Amino acid sequence: MSLVVVGSMAFDAIETPFGKSDKIIGGAGTYIAWCASNFTPVKQISVVGGDFPQSELDALTARGVTLEGVQVKKDEKTFFWSGRYHMDMNTRDTLDTQLNVLANFEPVVPESYQDCEFLMLGNLLPSVQRSVIEQLKTRPKLIVMDTMNFWMEVAMDELKKTLAMVDVLMVNDSEARQLSGEFSLVKAAAVIEKMGPHFVIIKKGEHGALLFHENKVFFAPALPLEDVFDPTGAGDTFAGGFIGHLAKTRDISFENMKTAIILGSAMASFCVEKFGTQRLREIGKSDIDARLEQFVQLVNFDIDLV
Ligand code: AMP
Numbered sequence: 001m002s003l004v005v006v007g008s009m010a011f012d013a014i015e016t017p018f019g020k021s022d023k024i025i026g027g028a029g030t031y032i033a034w035c036a037s038n039f040t041p042v043k044q045i046s047v048v049g050g051d052f053p054q055s056e057l058d059a060l061t062a063r064g065v066t067l068e069g070v071q072v073k074k075d076e077k078t079f080f081w082s083g084r085y086h087m088d089m090n091t092r093d094t095l096d097t098q099l100n101v102l103a104n105f106e107p108v109v110p111e112s113y114q115d116c117e118f119l120m121l122g123n124l125l126p127s128v129q130r131s132v133i134e135q136l137k138t139r140p141k142l143i144v145m146d147t148m149n150f151w152m153e154v155a156m157d158e159l160k161k162t163l164a165m166v167d168v169l170m171v172n173d174s175e176a177r178q179l180s181g182e183f184s185l186v187k188a189a190a191v192i193e194k195m196g197p198h199f200v201i202i203k204k205g206e207h208g209a210l211l212f213h214e215n216k217v218f219f220a221p222a223l224p225l226e227d228v229f230d231p232t233g234a235g236d237t238f239a240g241g242f243i244g245h246l247a248k249t250r251d252i253s254f255e256n257m258k259t260a261i262i263l264g265s266a267m268a269s270f271c272v273e274k275f276g277t278q279r280l281r282e283i284g285k286s287d288i289d290a291r292l293e294q295f296v297q298l299v300n301f302d303i304d305l306v
């Protein structure tokens with residue numbers, strides 16, 4: 001039984017009020033794989049161009065990420081995204097999106113991925129996400145989908161079709177409002193639950209994340225950090241921690257999802273500490289355990305009701 005991850009693998013160029021990166025390795029699928037591989041082996045589906053460094057692919061393989069489902073289009077260019085963060089480091093403008101190899105990407109699910117029990121649909125064309133679901137002969141135990149405003153603007157109908165087939169949707173607060181047409185996040189989650197997913201996770205950047213399921217709600221804070229260098233990939237890293245924990249424990253109850261969003265938040269807090277995937281490459285189990293302890297301290301209190 002396995003965790004299959006679908007998502008972009010990319011070159012990013014990032015500007016923050018405090019610094020600027022050259023073209024660095026990014027992509028939703030890349031962040032998810034680096035993060036989730038801390039918890040469980042990953043089978044990756046994506047596409048890159050001939051310009052994507054072989055050393056990056058080798059580094060993922062060494063982490064326990066199977067790349068049989070990653071197509072390398074030798075004569076084409078890798079997906080490129082560039083963004084600039086505002087002073088609050090929570091909001092950003094996309095400066096450039098060059099789909100390149102992603103434009104005509106037709107994923108092929110290898111036979112060895114058919115044991116997929118957990119499927120993480122990272123941010124990608126909704127039609128590609130759906131194609132992966134349709135190629136799996138047995139429906140996974142849990143399908144989690146991430147998406148973004150870009151796809152709501154250019155492919156809303158496709159997005160809604162895919163949404164109808166998943167169990168969990170993860171979006172940020174502005175995307176939840178855009179998708180539902182509701183300002184209240186409680187109402188937005190209820191509207192989105194009617195579109196298909198029984199669980200809705202709304203990420204609020206440095207203000208944490210909310211998990212909605214029917215009339216239940218749970219909140220996970222983000223760790224207050226002294227310095228945030230680059231929030232890029234935080235959402236994907238959150239997704240990697242969330243699905244990584246669920247796949248490792250094979251428990252998809254609401255109670256276990258609560259733990260999973262704390263894990264997601266803890267992993268995201270590492271991601272933002274350095275540019276790109278750099279910090280995720282450095283950390284191991286002891287760092288993760290220490291950070292989880294900080295989360296426990298952050299929200300732990302006793303109260304006597306009088
Ligand atoms: P996040 O900061 O978690 O929202 O994810 C940022 C990552 O998403 C970057 O590394 C980008 O390469 C990738 N990305 C940005 N736009 C898109 C898009 N339209 N489709 C797929 N991946 C994207």
